[in-house]
Amino acid sequence: MDVERTRSDHGMLLARTGDVERRHHDLTWFAFDMEQPGIEVRPLREMTGRSLFTEVFIDNAIANDEDAVGEVGAGWTSPERR
Helix, strand or coil: HHHHHHCEEEEEEEECCCCCCCCCCCCEEEEECCCCCEEEEECCCCCCCCCCEEECCCCCCCCCCCCCCCCCCCCHHHHHHH
C-alpha cells in the first residue's frame, strides 16, 4: 500500500524537557497532532515508484503537556512501560 493512502493522526516524539546534564531522565514521550503547522511528511520513493515509508520533518510544531504519554520528564520509563 502506498503511503499516500495512509496517514497518522498522531506522531510519537521523545523529547528533552529538562536539564541536558540529566541525560536519560528529563525526557518526555509525546503523542502529538500530525495535522498542525510545522509537520511535513514526505514519501520515500523506491526505484519502482512505490513509497512504503515516509520521512517526517518537525519544525516549530507544538507538543503540549496534555500530549504527554506518562509523566512529563519521566525519562525512558514511559516508553519502557508501554
